[in-house]
Amino acid sequence: MIINYKEMEQQRITGFKGGNGDVLTQNFVDENNKIMMSRLQPGANSGYHKHEGNSEIVYIISGTGHFDYDGVREDVQAGSVHYCPMNHSHAMYNDGDDELVYFAIVPEHMAQR
Numbered sequence: 121m122i123i124n125y126k127e128m129e130q131q132r133i134t135g136f137k138g139g140n141g142d143v144l145t146q147n148f149v150d151e152n153n154k155i156m157m158s159r160l161q162p163g164a165n166s167g168y169h170k171h172e173g174n175s176e177i178v179y180i181i182s183g184t185g186h187f188d189y190d191g192v193r194e195d196v197q198a199g200s201v202h203y204c205p206m207n208h209s210h211a212m213y214n215d216g217d218d219e220l221v222y223f224a225i226v227p228e229h230m231a232q233r
Contacts, residue, residue, distance in 0.1 A: 123148045125157045137166030139211065140197050144219075154226040159219040160185070160212060168211040171204050176226045178202040178212070183220035 128146040136143045141164025148155040160166070160183075167229060168188060178187075180200045187194045187202050187210045204210045206229055214220040 125217045134164045135171045136177050137211075139165040141165065141214075152228055154224075156224045156226075157217060157222075158224065159221050160214040160218055162214055165213040166211050168209060169222060170209040172228075173206065174226050174228050175206045175208075176202075176210075176224060178204075178222050180222045181221040181223060183214060183218050184216040185220045186215060187212050 125146045128148070130144055130146050133143050133145060134141070143158050143159045143164060143166070144161070145156055145158040164194075170227065178201065180196045180202070181199055182198050184195075184197045186196060187204075189202070190208055190210070194202060202212075204212070223233070
């Protein structure tokens with residue numbers, strides 16, 4: 121399956137997960153995954169949130185910023201990969217003057233038996 125972001129409508133979300141500013145995003149979503157190509161605008165951040173029932177992998181394509189991961193600051197730049205496992209929390213911040221462009225995958229995890 122090919123996911124073609126060039127043919128996908130872009131959405132503008134203000135205050136993503138309770139954060140500040142705008143994120144421009146294109147999302148593929150099914151019952152197993154959310155796969156996103158997004159651009160966090162300068163000075164914007166996502167709200168601090170916990171991953172319950174899923175995890176998140178974020179690959180930074182361009183720009184600079186940082187994550188608050190379980191209360192610890194992690195600086196990121198192009199080529200960095202941030203991983204937030206299930207039952208952990210994070211928020212993303214764009215500290216730079218340019219968009220923070222990233223590709224993210226949020227796999228849903230089956231309930232533990």
